[in-house]
Amino acid sequence: MEHLELFFKSIFIDNMVFATFLGMCSYLAVSKKVSTAVGLGAAVIFVLAVTVPLNWLLDQYILKEGALVWLDPAYGVDGANTMDLSFLSFIMFIATIATMVQLVEIVVEKFSPSLYNSLGIFLPLIAVNCAILGGSLFMQSREIPTLGLSLTYGVGSGIGWFLAILAIAAIREKIRYSSVPPALRGLGITFIITGLMAIGFMSFGGMLTGGDEAKKETPKVATQPENKTDKKEAIIKVIADNTNTNNQ
Amino acid sequence: MGLLSKKDAALLKDPLADNNPITIQVLGICSALAITAELEASIVMSVSVLFVLGLGNVVISLMRNIIPSKIRIIVQLIVVATLVIIVDLVLKAFAYELSKTLSVFVGLIITNCIIMGRFEAFALGNGPWRAFLDGIGNSVGYGVILIIVGFFRELLGAGTLLGHPVLGNPIPGELSGLYAYGYENNGFMLLSPMALIVVGIIIWIQRSRNTSLIEEN
Numbered sequence: 444m445e446h447l448e449l450f451f452k453s454i455f456i457d458n459m460v461f462a463t464f465l466g467m468c469s470y471l472a473v474s475k476k477v478s479t480a481v482g483l484g485a486a487v488i489f490v491l492a493v494t495v496p497l498n499w500l501l502d503q504y505i506l507k508e509g510a511l512v513w514l515d516p517a518y519g520v521d522g523a524n525t526m527d528l529s530f531l532s533f534i535m536f537i538a539t540i541a542t543m544v545q546l547v548e549i550v551v552e553k554f555s556p557s558l559y560n561s562l563g564i565f566l567p568l569i570a571v572n573c574a575i576l577g578g579s580l581f582m583q584s585r586e587i588p589t590l591g592l593s594l595t596y597g598v599g600s601g602i603g604w605f606l607a608i609l610a611i612a613a614i615r616e617k618i619r620y621s622s623v624p625p626a627l628r629g630l631g632i633t634f635i636i637t638g639l640m641a642i643g644f645m646s647f648g649g650m651l652t653g654g655d656e657a658k659k660e661t662p663k664v665a666t667q668p669e670n671k672t673d674k675k676e677a678i679i680k681v682i683a684d685n686t687n688t689n690n691q
Numbered sequence: 692m693g694l695l696s697k698k699d700a701a702l703l704k705d706p707l708a709d710n711n712p713i714t715i716q717v718l719g720i721c722s723a724l725a726i727t728a729e730l731e732a733s734i735v736m737s738v739s740v741l742f743v744l745g746l747g748n749v750v751i752s753l754m755r756n757i758i759p760s761k762i763r764i765i766v767q768l769i770v771v772a773t774l775v776i777i778v779d780l781v782l783k784a785f786a787y788e789l790s791k792t793l794s795v796f797v798g799l800i801i802t803n804c805i806i807m808g809r810f811e812a813f814a815l816g817n818g819p820w821r822a823f824l825d826g827i828g829n830s831v832g833y834g835v836i837l838i839i840v841g842f843f844r845e846l847l848g849a850g851t852l853l854g855h856p857v858l859g860n861p862i863p864g865e866l867s868g869l870y871a872y873g874y875e876n877n878g879f880m881l882l883s884p885m886a887l888i889v890v891g892i893i894i895w896i897q898r899s900r901n902t903s904l905i906e907e908n
Contacts, residue, residue: 461883461884462883463725463883464720464721464723464724464725464883464886464887465721465799466721467720467721467724468717468718468719468720468721468804471717471720472717530776530779530780531776532798533772533775533776533779533798533801534769534772534773534776536798537768537769537772537801537802538765538768538769538772541764541765541768542765570764570768571764571768571802571804571807572802573721573799573802573803573804575802576798576799576801576802577721577795577799577802580795580798580799581795584794584795624895625898625902625905626894626895626896626898626899626902626905627891627894627895627898628905629905630714630717630894631891631894631895631898632891633891634887634888634890634891634894635887635888635891635892637887638884638885638886638887638888638891639884639888641883641884641887642882642884645882645884
């Protein structure tokens with residue numbers, strides 16, 4: 444149940460593209476055709492599914508405060524159980540990701556040339572895709588408790604990103620036949636459509652309000668966190684409050 | 692511009708308008724949009740990117756002849772990551788609240804495409820001084836867009852700038868300024884989708900003014 448909740452949450456509510464704008468560069472650059480978008484999206488799912496659990500292990504057993512407690516005292520590291528290496532997490536995460544991407548590329552090339560042909564050209568792009576590093580950093584800052592959940596989170600976020608790029612690529616293929624104002628063509632209209640899609644995705648915010656997880660969350664915008672559980676409701680409330688106060 | 696030759700000056704000026712990293716090169720959008728709900732966060736983000744890109748470009752440019760091209764991406768990532776850790780620690784030390792607001796987006800400067808893009812496209816092929824100018828020019832071009840978006844979102848969304856109320860007092864009973872005439876804040880501007888739409892409008896305005904930038908559908 445926990446897994447299912449996190450899975451849907453990371454796909455719809457915390458969608459990488461629409462809620463946090465991660466991976467926007469490749470999202471905009473590679474979304475002109477559905478076929479290439481599918482390739483990149485699949486590669487992102489794959490790499491996220493590998494790197495998020497890996498970085499979870501790294502965070503849990505090396506970087507976190509007190510994570511080095513497993514280190515045998517015989518090695519003579521003073522205060523291993525209180526050591527906090529989390530300032531190193533950026534460099535460790537990005538090194539893991541760059542290495543993994545390289546490794547995945549080699550393995551895929553060796554064992555599945557057909558998959559390599561469809562994914563291969565996107566893999567180097569992915570090392571610098573913010574969605575990948577963002578996945579690991581959010582995993583760290585949201586304190587995902589177990590390895591299994593971190594895998595779920597990685598796969599879920601990847602699928603969310605995949606859905607987003609697939610949708611925008613399909614829309615852009617169609618929009619080629621419409622008469623967009625000249626100055627908005629290409630990039631401009633893509634931005635605005637993404638904005639509208641993001642507004643649509645906000646409506647998923649109410650999806651998990653009955654769950655236990657939602658109760659733990661404190662909404663960012665709400666003024667009274669105790670009775671408002673999800674972001675969207677909180678925002679509506681804030682807007683309503685503003686309206687009320689101004690009408691008085 | 693006595694100090695700079697014409698070519699060098701162009702390096703600084705081009706990214707501000709006709710070769711803007713965000714609206715034309717489409718780089719660095721990832722972290723640009725999420726933190727622009729407040730003007731202050733946008734300014735801090737711009738300064739961080741200025742520091743990382745300016746210095747990173749110089750470092751990469753100095754090392755350009757000794758980096759084997761096969762592992763250059765990893766070398767670049769390590770250079771950026773080191774600079775970003777410095778920024779992150781400085782922010783945590785001197786502006787803790789703000790570093791909480793920026794949360795993971797400081798870390799995401801590492802994968803900000805604008806940085807890797809400039810390293811690849813410029814620093815690997817040019818001397819340190821020119822690379823430095825290019826870094827400054829591009830990060831200022833990036834910062835300008837961030838600050839414009841942050842300005843409008845905070846002004847229209849919360850009626851404040853840098854946290855100071857500028858449109859009057861919205862508290863009921865003591866309404867003043869614009870609020871006294873029935874003006875209301877548009878809370879929607881604070882939500883993330885509006886960042887995209889504001890950037891879309893900036894692109895629209897820019898391309899209407901300079902029609903040579905218009906692209907095919």
